[in-house]
Amino acid sequence: xxxxxxxxxxxxxCLIGQILIDTTKLMPAHVLVIFIVLGVLLSSIGLYQPxxxxxxxGAIIPLTxxxxxxxxxxxxxxxxxxxLGVFTGxxxxxxxxxxxxxxxxxxMAVIFNPKSK
Amino acid sequence: MVKKLTKEQQxxxxxxxxxxxxxxxxxxxxxxxxxGGFICTIGQFILNFYISLGLTFKEAGAPTSATMVFIGALLxxxxxxxxxxxIAGAGSVVPITGFANSIVSPAMExxxxxxxxxxxxxxxxxxxxxLVYGLTSSFIVxxxxxxxxx
Numbered sequence: 001x002x003x004x005x006x007x008x009x010x011x012x013x014c015l016i017g018q019i020l021i022d023t024t025k026l027m028p029a030h031v032l033v034i035f036i037v038l039g040v041l042l043s044s045i046g047l048y049q050p051x052x053x054x055x056x057x058g059a060i061i062p063l064t065x066x067x068x069x070x071x072x073x074x075x076x077x078x079x080x081x082x083x084l085g086v087f088t089g090x091x092x093x094x095x096x097x098x099x100x101x102x103x104x105x106x107x108m109a110v111i112f113n114p115k116s117k
Numbered sequence: 118m119v120k121k122l123t124k125e126q127q128x129x130x131x132x133x134x135x136x137x138x139x140x141x142x143x144x145x146x147x148x149x150x151x152x153g154g155f156i157c158t159i160g161q162f163i164l165n166f167y168i169s170l171g172l173t174f175k176e177a178g179a180p181t182s183a184t185m186v187f188i189g190a191l192l193x194x195x196x197x198x199x200x201x202x203x204i205a206g207a208g209s210v211v212p213i214t215g216f217a218n219s220i221v222s223p224a225m226e227x228x229x230x231x232x233x234x235x236x237x238x239x240x241x242x243x244x245x246x247x248l249v250y251g252l253t254s255s256f257i258v259x260x261x262x263x264x265x266x267x
Binding site: 055090 | 140142145146149150151152153154155156157158160161162163164165174178179180181182183185186187190191193194195196199205206207208210211212213214215216217219220221222224225226228232236237240242243244246247248250251252254255256258259260262263266
């Protein structure tokens with residue numbers, strides 16, 4: 001059941017991205033930026049958590065889920081450490097994702113070369 | 118800065134817009150849904166694996182993201198992810214594997230410019246803006262939350 005819901009919710013979020021790309025002049029990079037900010041906004045008004053409860057990985061894996069992680073981190077740390085938490089929360093919660101993106105990204109870019117077209 | 122177009126230029130613009138092929142909306146949307154959904158299903162599989170190791174649902178999110186980033190980066194290095202992207206469009210862009218792709222792809226491309234200004238700098242062509250807007254907006258949310266709690 002988890003798998004079906006992840007497929008549907010995740011697929012639907014990507015579908016919205018595709019419609020944005022096809023019907024506007026937005027580039028994929030714009031869509032990524034819009035989606036992370038959208039995740040932050042939806043999460044901050046409490047609308048993203050229900051989506052995570054239903055879709056599980058389907059809501060976590062899209063970049064909106066990354067925005068959600070940032071916000072939950074900020075809120076948690078602000079509760080714990082006050083104003084300092086506003087600064088530490090987002091990166092603390094997303095540390096695994098960001099560090100792995102930088103390190104794995106660097107290693108892969110060094111090892112591999114682009115396919116000749 | 119938008120320059121005022123002359124009458125001829127406007128006509129030409131309209132002509133171009135009419136001739137430009139319309140993207141196959143339905144087909145693109147279908148494949149974006151299919152591939153995006155499939156990537157998230159793989160993510161669910163990995164998430165369940167970490168939960169089976171004893172992590173809670175909330176704790177399992179971080180290692181799942183890291184694993185998906187690794188897969189995305191590896192497939193980009195092998196040249197497979199771009200092939201998927203040609204069919205899937207946003208279905209391969211929006212998941213976090215697409216974030217990894219946006220890091221590895223330009224970094225590989227600009228390797229000849231060196232390991233500092235090439236690889237390391239170009240890694241953040243897309244990832245940089247994503248982090249800037251993600252962190253700034255979540256910072257603002259945190260600040261508002263903090264002020265309202267006082």
